[in-house]
Amino acid sequence: MRRRLTSFDKVPALLWDDWRWQLRNRITTLDELWRVVPPDESETERLRHVVAQFPLSITPYYASLIDFDDRQCPIRRQVVPSIEEIEDSGGVEDPLGEVEQSPVQNVIQIYPDRVALTAVKQCPVFCRFCFRKRLFSTAREGAGCGLEKSIEYIRGTPQIKDVLVTGGDPLIASDSFLERLLKSLRSIPHVEIIRIGTRAPVVLPQRITPGLCAILSRYHPLWVNTHFNHPKEITPEAQEACDKLSRAGIPLGNQSVLLKGVNDDPDTMRELVRGLVRMRVRPYYLFQCHLVRGTRHFRTTIEQGLRISGALRGHVSGIANPLFVVDTPDGKVPVLPRRGLKRREGDFVVLETFRGTEWREYNPT
Ligand SMILES: *Cc1c(COP(=O)(O)O)cnc(C)c1O
Ligand code: SF4
Numbered sequence: 431m432r433r434r435l436t437s438f439d440k441v442p443a444l445l446w447d448d449w450r451w452q453l454r455n456r457i458t459t460l461d462e463l464w465r466v467v468p469p470d471e472s473e474t475e476r477l478r479h480v481v482a483q484f485p486l487s488i489t490p491y492y493a494s495l496i497d498f499d500d501r502q503c504p505i506r507r508q509v510v511p512s513i514e515e516i517e518d519s520g521g522v523e524d525p526l527g528e529v530e531q532s533p534v535q536n537v538i539q540i541y542p543d544r545v546a547l548t549a550v551k552q553c554p555v556f557c558r559f560c561f562r563k564r565l566f567s568t569a570r571e572g573a574g575c576g577l578e579k580s581i582e583y584i585r586g587t588p589q590i591k592d593v594l595v596t597g598g599d600p601l602i603a604s605d606s607f608l609e610r611l612l613k614s615l616r617s618i619p620h621v622e623i624i625r626i627g628t629r630a631p632v633v634l635p636q637r638i639t640p641g642l643c644a645i646l647s648r649y650h651p652l653w654v655n656t657h658f659n660h661p662k663e664i665t666p667e668a669q670e671a672c673d674k675l676s677r678a679g680i681p682l683g684n685q686s687v688l689l690k691g692v693n694d695d696p697d698t699m700r701e702l703v704r705g706l707v708r709m710r711v712r713p714y715y716l717f718q719c720h721l722v723r724g725t726r727h728f729r730t731t732i733e734q735g736l737r738i739s740g741a742l743r744g745h746v747s748g749i750a751n752p753l754f755v756v757d758t759p760d761g762k763v764p765v766l767p768r769r770g771l772k773r774r775e776g777d778f779v780v781l782e783t784f785r786g787t788e789w790r791e792y793n794p795t
Pocket of ligand 2: 555559
């Protein structure tokens with residue numbers, strides 16, 4: 431399916447559908463950008479400063495999803511730079527203290543039994559709200575820097591049962607790199623599950639090739655968590671990518687970030703989670719947006735997040751409910767609506783339902 435996209439209109443399907451072509455033709459300058467999205471010409475000079483600090487990168491595919499007639503387009507808002515990024519002097523660069531929580535290069539360990547392995551420091555698209563925004567500037571660093579040491583650390587730490595391969599976006603790497611990485615992780619007897627966190631199905635669905643699926647399926651149990659934020663991202667291409675992964679036996683989850691002006695209302699979120707389960711992707715987490723320098727304009731309050739997650743519960747399938755979490759330096763903290771257990775009355779507890787009614791459940795001590 432092709433959309434309104436001026437300078438890419440004549441690209442043959444054979445190239446358009448090739449993920450390497452998509453990567454080679456990423457939009458990385460404002461001049462290229464204004465050829466494919468409605469320009470913000472009056473701001474171009476100031477935006478140059480933004481891009482100098484936080485680089486720009488958008489795949490032609492993802493750019494093609496931007497609605498030309500809508501300045502507030504939720505796709506545009508996620509990837510087109512905004513001057514608000516440099517007007518934000520608050521926030522910190524590394525809100526999770528990941529630099530300190532790293533026992534060895536590329537490994538972040540908060541929990542005793544699982545680690546995040548930042549295997550690849552690049553992404554096909556730079557999301558303007560990214561909490562690893564500090565890494566954008568070093569984003570040209572090659573895949574796999576110091577990875578041998580990271581893997582040796584995991585091999586020498588038998589408590590680690592679960593390795594979450596993240597980034598950047600690991601699926602920007604080549605098949606052969608991924609195969610080598612998965613093979614060495616699988617050769618560690620105590621690593622029970624491997625998880626990959628990737629935005630590829632959303633921003634570069636062409637990456638999910640039969641060859642890649644064949645590789646991934648050799649290292650089961652392997653789970654993939656992806657990152658859809660808005661129902662407009664659920665395109666036929668994205669559906670096909672998720673379908674291929676599912677057929678390779680990979681359970682799919684989704685982590686969204688709550689973003690002002692993108693998905694911070696119950697209707698959008700309901701549409702998103704329904705679309706996800708229709709393509710067999712289980713909503714897993716809904717994150718509160720971090721206080722990272724340059725992302726203030728995306729932040730909503732935790733109370734707003736609670737209202738939204740409360741508006742899902744009972745109104746969409748149980749399997750379509752993500753857990754609303756705040757990520758802290760000490761791990762993810764679920765924030766639940768104050769429904770449920772209200773109080774005890776003698777031999778009963780009083781429960782509040784999604785309808786707002788109270789139910790007295792017999793529950794003698
Ligand atoms: C999110 C995260 C994990 C995985 O957490 P789950 O709740 O198991 O999905 C592991 N390590 C780090 C450092 C993380 O940030
Ligand atoms: S794909 Fe993930 S890591 Fe990469 S820029 Fe987007 S949010 Fe950040």
